[in-house]
Amino acid sequence: MGNVAAAAMASSLLMPAALCLLLLAVPPRASGRLLAAADQAGGPEPGPAATSPPPDTGGGSSGGGTTSNLWGKDGELWDPSGPLIDFSFAGYRQGAAPLPSPPATRNYIVLSLPAGKYMLTAPLAITRSRVVLRGAGTGENATVLSIPHSLTDLLGPNPGYPRTGGYVANGAFVAITSNATLGKRLGRVAGSARRGDDAVTVDDASGLLAGEFFDLWFTDTDGKFNALMYNNTLQPPDKYINDTRVKLSTRILAVDGQRITLERRLPYDISPGINSAQFYARQDTVHDSGVEGLVFSFAWSLYAGHHLEKGYNVVEFYNVFDCWARDIASINADSTVVMTAATCVTVSGVRIEVTKSRANDIPNSFNEPANRDGHWGVHHGRSFDLLAEGVDVRCSLFHDVGTDASSKFGVFQNSVMVEGNLDLHR
Ligand SMILES: *[C@@H]1O[C@H](CO)[C@@H](O)[C@H](O)[C@H]1NC(C)=O
Ligand SMILES: *[C@@H]1O[C@H](CO)[C@@H](O)[C@H](O)[C@H]1NC(C)=O
Ligand SMILES: *[C@@H]1O[C@H](CO)[C@@H](O)[C@H](O)[C@H]1NC(C)=O
Ligand SMILES: *[C@@H]1O[C@H](CO)[C@@H](O)[C@H](O)[C@H]1NC(C)=O
Numbered sequence: 001m002g003n004v005a006a007a008a009m010a011s012s013l014l015m016p017a018a019l020c021l022l023l024l025a026v027p028p029r030a031s032g033r034l035l036a037a038a039d040q041a042g043g044p045e046p047g048p049a050a051t052s053p054p055p056d057t058g059g060g061s062s063g064g065g066t067t068s069n070l071w072g073k074d075g076e077l078w079d080p081s082g083p084l085i086d087f088s089f090a091g092y093r094q095g096a097a098p099l100p101s102p103p104a105t106r107n108y109i110v111l112s113l114p115a116g117k118y119m120l121t122a123p124l125a126i127t128r129s130r131v132v133l134r135g136a137g138t139g140e141n142a143t144v145l146s147i148p149h150s151l152t153d154l155l156g157p158n159p160g161y162p163r164t165g166g167y168v169a170n171g172a173f174v175a176i177t178s179n180a181t182l183g184k185r186l187g188r189v190a191g192s193a194r195r196g197d198d199a200v201t202v203d204d205a206s207g208l209l210a211g212e213f214f215d216l217w218f219t220d221t222d223g224k225f226n227a228l229m230y231n232n233t234l235q236p237p238d239k240y241i242n243d244t245r246v247k248l249s250t251r252i253l254a255v256d257g258q259r260i261t262l263e264r265r266l267p268y269d270i271s272p273g274i275n276s277a278q279f280y281a282r283q284d285t286v287h288d289s290g291v292e293g294l295v296f297s298f299a300w301s302l303y304a305g306h307h308l309e310k311g312y313n314v315v316e317f318y319n320v321f322d323c324w325a326r327d328i329a330s331i332n333a334d335s336t337v338v339m340t341a342a343t344c345v346t347v348s349g350v351r352i353e354v355t356k357s358r359a360n361d362i363p364n365s366f367n368e369p370a371n372r373d374g375h376w377g378v379h380h381g382r383s384f385d386l387l388a389e390g391v392d393v394r395c396s397l398f399h400d401v402g403t404d405a406s407s408k409f410g411v412f413q414n415s416v417m418v419e420g421n422l423d424l425h426r
Pocket of ligand 3: 127177178179
């Protein structure tokens with residue numbers, strides 16, 4: 001391994017007055033530039049180490065960015081135990097396979113909608129693996145799903161957000177969703193291990209198989225791990241004390257007695273008194289399903305306000321892995337892609353626009369602002385290894401892209417936004 005990528009931000013080099021998110025996934029042998037690095041977990045911006053050479057200012061005419069002391073030109077400065085976490089496992093199949101384009105075969109169910117305009121009057125749920133909802137595209141001769149109602153019109157207030165009943169970050173007109181529970185509990189990491197290590201010792205290796213994927217969940221002890229995740233510079237809220245909120249989904253490469261070699265390096269120390277880490281079998285849940293080539297067009301309405309969304313939401317991924325949304329567009333949406341408890345989802349090509357501004361200053365009883373066109377472009381909460389690319393936001397959102405509570409190891413790249421409002425939650 002050793003491919004490192006980092007969510008990187010820079011004022012746009014491509015489009016003036018637009019914010020552009022760049023990701024440079026730089027294999028050790030390739031040449032590339034890391035413009036800036038930020039741990040999604042909200043870790044501190046590290047200063048240059050005293051022993052590192054001064055930043056390379058780029059020099060060439062091709063970009064004008066600088067390389068990072070955390071990476072160097074070709075990864076020669078990268079330290080797996082240092083602040084720059086390996087982000088290269090983001091996306092469908094941890095980035096190891098392209099998104100499939102399956103024909104309708106025995107292995108996939110593909111629901112194809114030719115170009116044209118259709119009414120969608122109720123939400124759709126995809127609850128099986130290998131199901132693809134496919135339109136003809138979002139350009140000329142698009143497949144347009146016209147949606148006359150909100151989720152509130154159809155289902156009433158959102159039970160998942162009782163404070164206001166708003167469809168803030170769950171619920172959508174196409175949901176790829178599962179109620180699957182956690183996989184079987186397996187061995188626990190014994191003793192200590194360091195960030196950057198690629199092997200751990202477990203108390204019981206039965207059930208852990210070389211070549212298979214497992215989920216390694218980290219549990220906080222007395223708030224110490226929560227603080228460690230921010231290098232002890234921030235203390236997350238008390239409600240996270242003793243909670244299990246970090247998942248490293250990884251293939252096991254070798255099992256040698258109780259010694260387990262991982263494909264991914266540990267993103268955090270494991271240490272008694274600070275945290276504990278336990279392997280689980282992968283969930284038996286929906287995977288390899290996707291939605292693509294569709295425009296979702298809501299009837300224009302004024303935006304109800306932040307946290308008061310009526311539920312003009314497009315696509316939801318809930319509790320699934322290795323799924324995708326590709327080449328989709330939304331018109332007059334509250335939120336376009338929302339995901340919770342999802343892993344290795346790729347969102348590739350999302351255009352977000354309104355027919356005219358939905359923003360307003362109409363007061364509401366919650367004193368929430370409504371002075372934007374909508375809430376989320378691409379959201380992920382409690383999700384891991386998301387890859388979002390080609391997010392083209394042509395209107396004003398509260399969060400064009402956002403990492404909501406407990407999401408980790410996600411990447412946003414190659415996107416263009418008129419405002420570029422970002423959101424990072426712990
Ligand atoms: C954590 O902070 C210390 C200084 O207190 C610094 O030396 C170290 O590099 C930081 N580690 C990470 C992973 O950011
Ligand atoms: C759209 O459809 C028209 C009429 O069938 C066709 O002439 C045109 O080439 C199509 N455009 C694209 C981009 O496929
Ligand atoms: C999940 O459980 C809820 C409540 O029992 C049920 O309404 C829903 O249909 C289930 N969803 C799936 C995908 O099975
Ligand atoms: C966290 O767990 C420890 C035991 O490991 C317990 O003593 C402590 O009270 C717990 N704290 C909270 C806030 O639940």
